[in-house]
Amino acid sequence: MKKQDARKIVNLLKEAYPDATCSLDFKTPFQLVVAVMLSAQCTDERVNKTTPELFNRCKTIEDFANIDINELEQIIHPCGFYKNKAKNIKLCAKQVLENFNGKVPHTMKELTSLAGVGRKSANVIMLEVFGIAEGIAVDTHAKRISNLTGLSKEKEPEKIEQDLVKFFPKDTLKDINHLFVWHGRNTCIARHPKCEQCSINKFCKHYLSLTKS
Numbered sequence: 001m002k003k004q005d006a007r008k009i010v011n012l013l014k015e016a017y018p019d020a021t022c023s024l025d026f027k028t029p030f031q032l033v034v035a036v037m038l039s040a041q042c043t044d045e046r047v048n049k050t051t052p053e054l055f056n057r058c059k060t061i062e063d064f065a066n067i068d069i070n071e072l073e074q075i076i077h078p079c080g081f082y083k084n085k086a087k088n089i090k091l092c093a094k095q096v097l098e099n100f101n102g103k104v105p106h107t108m109k110e111l112t113s114l115a116g117v118g119r120k121s122a123n124v125i126m127l128e129v130f131g132i133a134e135g136i137a138v139d140t141h142a143k144r145i146s147n148l149t150g151l152s153k154e155k156e157p158e159k160i161e162q163d164l165v166k167f168f169p170k171d172t173l174k175d176i177n178h179l180f181v182w183h184g185r186n187t188c189i190a191r192h193p194k195c196e197q198c199s200i201n202k203f204c205k206h207y208l209s210l211t212k213s
Contacts, residue, residue: 021178024047033117040085073086134173141180142160
């Protein structure tokens with residue numbers, strides 16, 4: 001794959017998914033922090049069905065910090081790994097209150113200092129809340145697409161992100177986050193990728209290998 005193909009890929013994906021945006025529902029920065037935590041090993045659809053009750057119960061960061069752990073676990077139970085997620089949500093809320101004067105920070109270093117917030121989550125928060133696109137949130141979709149197309153041979157998210165950031169121009173990073181998610185959900189599906197319908201198949205190492213065989 002040639003680096004000059006980067007913009008072509010972005011433009012083709014934007015044509016295919018003109019409405020590609022963040023799929024998580026939120027109204028405040030900390031609500032997104034919580035939603036992103038809940039989305040780990042869980043679909044955004046399930047998260048969006050769970051958060052209305054949670055956000056109605058916890059209207060402020062203080063509410064998240066003070067809610068009874070058992071009540072919190074019960075509310076977020078449908079999202080899986082609820083015990084660990086509940087613990088991280090409460091601790092994260094306390095950290096934001098104590099370390100950042102109750103405001104969600106906006107740098108990678110500060111965000112990843114919060115409980116339950118890794119690099120992928122921080123990239124999402126920085127982009128959706130603050131409009132900062134320094135990197136790419138490498139989730140299961142981005143990993144699959146990167147490996148199949150040949151954009152990256154790496155398996156670890158951080159190394160894949162490094163490859164993608166080198167390939168895509170900085171001004172396209174804000175789009176790639178959304179486009180990869182939508183492409184992974186709708187076309188480059190894990191078990192049954194729709195290679196013939198793929199808008200970027202001519203750039204895909206996997207598809208080209210299929211057509212040659």
